[in-house]
Amino acid sequence: MNVQPDNKAMKRDFDIVGKRTPRPDGIDKVTGRARFGADMSMPGMLWGLVLRSPHAHAKIKRIDTSKAEKLNGVHAIVTSKDFGPCDDSLLDIRENVMAREKALYDGHAVAAVAAVSRSVARQALKLIKVDYQVLPHVTDVDEAMKPDAPVINDKLFTKGLDKTPKKPSNIAERFEFGHGEVEKGFKEADLVIERTFRTEATHQGYIEPHACVASMGADGRGEMWVCTQGHFMVRNTCAGLLGIDVSNLRVTASEIGGGFGGKTTVFIEPVALALSLKANRPVKMVMSREEVLRASGPTSSSSIDVKIGMKKDGTITAGDATLRYQGGAFPGSAVPYGAMACFAPYDLKNVRAIGWDVIANRPKQAAYRAPGAPMGAYAIESVIDELCRELKLDPIDVRLKNASSDGSKASYGPNFGVIGLKATLEAAKNHPHWKAKLGKNQGRGVACGFWFNFGGETSVSLNVNVDGTVGLSVGTPDIGGSRASIGNMAAEELGIPHDKVRCIIADTASLGYNDVTDGSRVTFASGMAAIQAARDAIGKLCERAAKIWGIPVDAVVWEKGHARPASPNAGKHEPLSLADIAAQAGATGGPIAGHCEINAEGAGVSFATHMVDSEVDPETGHVKILRYTVFQDAGKAVHPSYVEGQFQGGAVQGIGWALNEEYIYSKDGRLQNPGFLDYRIPVCSDLPMIDTVIVEVPNPGHPYGVRGVGETSIVPPLAAISNSVSDAAKVRMTRLPMSPPNVLKALGRI
Amino acid sequence: MVRVQVWGSLKPAIGGDDSVEVEGETINDLLKALSEQYPGMAEAVRRGVSVTVNGEMYANAVMVPVKPDDEVFILPKLVGG
Amino acid sequence: MFQVHVRTRINGDDTEFSCEADETLLDALRDRLGLTGAKEGCGTGDCGACSVLVDGRLVCACLMLGAEAEGCDIETVEGMADGSKLHPLQQKFLDHAALQCGVCTPGFLVAAKSLLERNDNPTEEEVRYWLAGNLCRCTGYDKIVRAVLDTAADMRKASKPKPAKAKKASAKGRVSA
Numbered sequence A: 001m002n003v004q005p006d007n008k009a010m011k012r013d014f015d016i017v018g019k020r021t022p023r024p025d026g027i028d029k030v031t032g033r034a035r036f037g038a039d040m041s042m043p044g045m046l047w048g049l050v051l052r053s054p055h056a057h058a059k060i061k062r063i064d065t066s067k068a069e070k071l072n073g074v075h076a077i078v079t080s081k082d083f084g085p086c087d088d089s090l091l092d093i094r095e096n097v098m099a100r101e102k103a104l105y106d107g108h109a110v111a112a113v114a115a116v117s118r119s120v121a122r123q124a125l126k127l128i129k130v131d132y133q134v135l136p137h138v139t140d141v142d143e144a145m146k147p148d149a150p151v152i153n154d155k156l157f158t159k160g161l162d163k164t165p166k167k168p169s170n171i172a173e174r175f176e177f178g179h180g181e182v183e184k185g186f187k188e189a190d191l192v193i194e195r196t197f198r199t200e201a202t203h204q205g206y207i208e209p210h211a212c213v214a215s216m217g218a219d220g221r222g223e224m225w226v227c228t229q230g231h232f233m234v235r236n237t238c239a240g241l242l243g244i245d246v247s248n249l250r251v252t253a254s255e256i257g258g259g260f261g262g263k264t265t266v267f268i269e270p271v272a273l274a275l276s277l278k279a280n281r282p283v284k285m286v287m288s289r290e291e292v293l294r295a296s297g298p299t300s301s302s303s304i305d306v307k308i309g310m311k312k313d314g315t316i317t318a319g320d321a322t323l324r325y326q327g328g329a330f331p332g333s334a335v336p337y338g339a340m341a342c343f344a345p346y347d348l349k350n351v352r353a354i355g356w357d358v359i360a361n362r363p364k365q366a367a368y369r370a371p372g373a374p375m376g377a378y379a380i381e382s383v384i385d386e387l388c389r390e391l392k393l394d395p396i397d398v399r400l401k402n403a404s405s406d407g408s409k410a411s412y413g414p415n416f417g418v419i420g421l422k423a424t425l426e427a428a429k430n431h432p433h434w435k436a437k438l439g440k441n442q443g444r445g446v447a448c449g450f451w452f453n454f455g456g457e458t459s460v461s462l463n464v465n466v467d468g469t470v471g472l473s474v475g476t477p478d479i480g481g482s483r484a485s486i487g488n489m490a491a492e493e494l495g496i497p498h499d500k501v502r503c504i505i506a507d508t509a510s511l512g513y514n515d516v517t518d519g520s521r522v523t524f525a526s527g528m529a530a531i532q533a534a535r536d537a538i539g540k541l542c543e544r545a546a547k548i549w550g551i552p553v554d555a556v557v558w559e560k561g562h563a564r565p566a567s568p569n570a571g572k573h574e575p576l577s578l579a580d581i582a583a584q585a586g587a588t589g590g591p592i593a594g595h596c597e598i599n600a601e602g603a604g605v606s607f608a609t610h611m612v613d614s615e616v617d618p619e620t621g622h623v624k625i626l627r628y629t630v631f632q633d634a635g636k637a638v639h640p641s642y643v644e645g646q647f648q649g650g651a652v653q654g655i656g657w658a659l660n661e662e663y664i665y666s667k668d669g670r671l672q673n674p675g676f677l678d679y680r681i682p683v684c685s686d687l688p689m690i691d692t693v694i695v696e697v698p699n700p701g702h703p704y705g706v707r708g709v710g711e712t713s714i715v716p717p718l719a720a721i722s723n724s725v726s727d728a729a730k731v732r733m734t735r736l737p738m739s740p741p742n743v744l745k746a747l748g749r750i
Numbered sequence B: 001m002v003r004v005q006v007w008g009s010l011k012p013a014i015g016g017d018d019s020v021e022v023e024g025e026t027i028n029d030l031l032k033a034l035s036e037q038y039p040g041m042a043e044a045v046r047r048g049v050s051v052t053v054n055g056e057m058y059a060n061a062v063m064v065p066v067k068p069d070d071e072v073f074i075l076p077k078l079v080g081g
Numbered sequence C: 001m002f003q004v005h006v007r008t009r010i011n012g013d014d015t016e017f018s019c020e021a022d023e024t025l026l027d028a029l030r031d032r033l034g035l036t037g038a039k040e041g042c043g044t045g046d047c048g049a050c051s052v053l054v055d056g057r058l059v060c061a062c063l064m065l066g067a068e069a070e071g072c073d074i075e076t077v078e079g080m081a082d083g084s085k086l087h088p089l090q091q092k093f094l095d096h097a098a099l100q101c102g103v104c105t106p107g108f109l110v111a112a113k114s115l116l117e118r119n120d121n122p123t124e125e126e127v128r129y130w131l132a133g134n135l136c137r138c139t140g141y142d143k144i145v146r147a148v149l150d151t152a153a154d155m156r157k158a159s160k161p162k163p164a165k166a167k168k169a170s171a172k173g174r175v176s177a
Ligand code: FES
Pocket: C039, C040, C041, C042, C043, C044, C045, C046, C047, C048, C049, C050, C051, C060, C061, C062, C063
């Protein structure tokens, strides 16, 4: 279903944009031909493996690699000694990819080997002896904040306080956002509810583990094949860590088997490159699933206090939240974004959100789809739900009453532009799902969510071929069908059929710099760049037509894939198609190409409302999702199938986060469930169909009105499901995941 | 002069208020002026900030022009997934 | 390490390979034979990305040793299409946009093919339970389930006439090596 509220902006008819065209990489992906990270081999290739710390926190006293070095078939061993000085901005990454004085979490890399086969590499790892001095550790966020907690980094002094403390602690920084006076607001309320929530760390859970092949030649030139969300980022980071000129490292992005933010940084890539440098041979590294869970970048666990006041008529008078996120052993959790996003759906007079960035003995967190936002939204939307229930108000009406709209002041500061939150709420209210009957032990919940979206550095190149086809090179890896959407936007602009444009992901030597595929930016930014590159090419095509006709270029217009004389005054000339002009390119001045290098700005924010029905089994505590509907503003859905796919995928990741997924650490600080059997992501039989309603409130910052859609979809589910389960169980849930034991506890059964 | 607003935890860095007026014609000018006048701001700018101008988010573009009555907001540097 | 010589038939071709005694069939297919269509998502039998058919049975290639494939008939995703003609499931996956990143797709296709060979008229629930051993993190499964149901409907139409109520096999016939 597609909802287009009245909007004067951008009424435009499209030929291709908005159609469900076949995807260009489809055949390769259904026949097994597509080459993912681990599918690449190179001549003379070695296999690299990593030795990881079994301790959550330990001093590394000595690493003895002598025995391993003597093993036949071993060609290189690296430790932190092989990573020399680097820029300050890379220090944390350098320490995360290879532990230096201390191992900071269970799974932290301490050494790596390259050998002729995986089995030899495995034997070699066993021969490396590491002397550890085990230190006290802390993995829980609230524990880590206590004054007597073991200090992980004695150079860490809390930032963001009025006075920088004299003693180091695990609290990296304090953030505060908001406006108005919350205390005054609470006095105006008829009801104030205050609650504390907890969420556990979860993992992006991409099915393809990290993988790469690195090849460094004796001439100092290197090549890498990597599954990543950003091969330009991999190039710059690896070059920076190993002191290589950026131009001497060429990185090609493989097909990528999911990322969701987890592949926006490096883990094994610099290690493979260091091994290759030492062995002087190509080195392939592939993480096992256990390594992915123990030592890539999961999201934060959190502990959140929320206080919200409401009048009897549903007006929210004040909102106050304190969010505490642990982001692993290094500063930089997503807490500022959680604090900025949590109240964003509401236009509040008095609002404050405080965020604490905390470190703990866990893997360094990486971005996960709308980083930091789902937990914050979970806490706020839960309290709003409870207020509605207590005051006997309709939760959608209350949200509509308080919803942010065009021009309202966002809780994090600036004023919003054109936004679509109310449209998603209206769509939800009018959907049959909202009125459907519920049975025994069943409940319904709704929640809203917000994500910023952004653009970023983008470079695109478009070549017009002699036969009238077009080659489009972009630098942003295609995770979910973006080649189709970007190619379609170029075809739309050029006025040629979509299958005449072939969109490829170019390597780092072939294009200018591109930021990583993240922040829901690709369809927005690469699409915008593709449109501009197409316009650049159209300008040149018109010049050629002008030359052929012998008229000034401003007397030529481009319409539906053809150059035409602008008016009768320009003379009578048969229109020239793109193919006609391309065929004469050589004779009229050489190849025709369009380029675009931009820092794309103007990514419109995106809001969503989710609605979910669940059933709770009071005997076992098991929660079943019965029905799920996503209402989200996409601005303009370039390829509706992939927009729906993003909505559905985000909702289901949210279901996993809400119901099953969690990092479980034992007392000794080791991860207890590093496998898909125990870290259980939703499977097919857990789920119903996921209905989607695409709302289109065009983004004025994009030529076609596009907004990023990839991230917002994971923001509302935690809250929507928790509200639904609370409705079904008749008790307020305040802890994720709502796994059977946690539900039984909440029901007072155990 | 352009009024620049900062996120809550930066208030102490600019003397306790949530906004301050500085001279400048681009985001770059404003950030430079702030860094020169307030050491706390210099530190924040060095670590990276995002700036919104009339609600439009600029993650790292600094040559964006600003006018005296624009609404300018400084926020922590954004990342995505 | 000591290597074993193995004779098999893979996607219709007689194929021989040597592998280490403790090497999985998945590693042998991918690293020795260049058949990288089957993926390793976990290596522990939990994700189904490595699904192949061995003598017609659906197995996780990461849970079977290469040496155990001696004398077996193996089908992988690379053998599903008939030359340039896609298998109906492959076509429907494309039509329904049942893949985003596509890394789980080979496993889903092989598993779904084995379902439809046993049961040409599965209910949604039967599809969901049969495919419960295959993980997909991108799609939320919605479009995958639709693609499989739609393929089954088409295949039934193509193989008419048949009595309206086809006999149903149990969805519990899945074997994980
Ligand atoms: S690789 Fe996951 S089941 Fe075989």
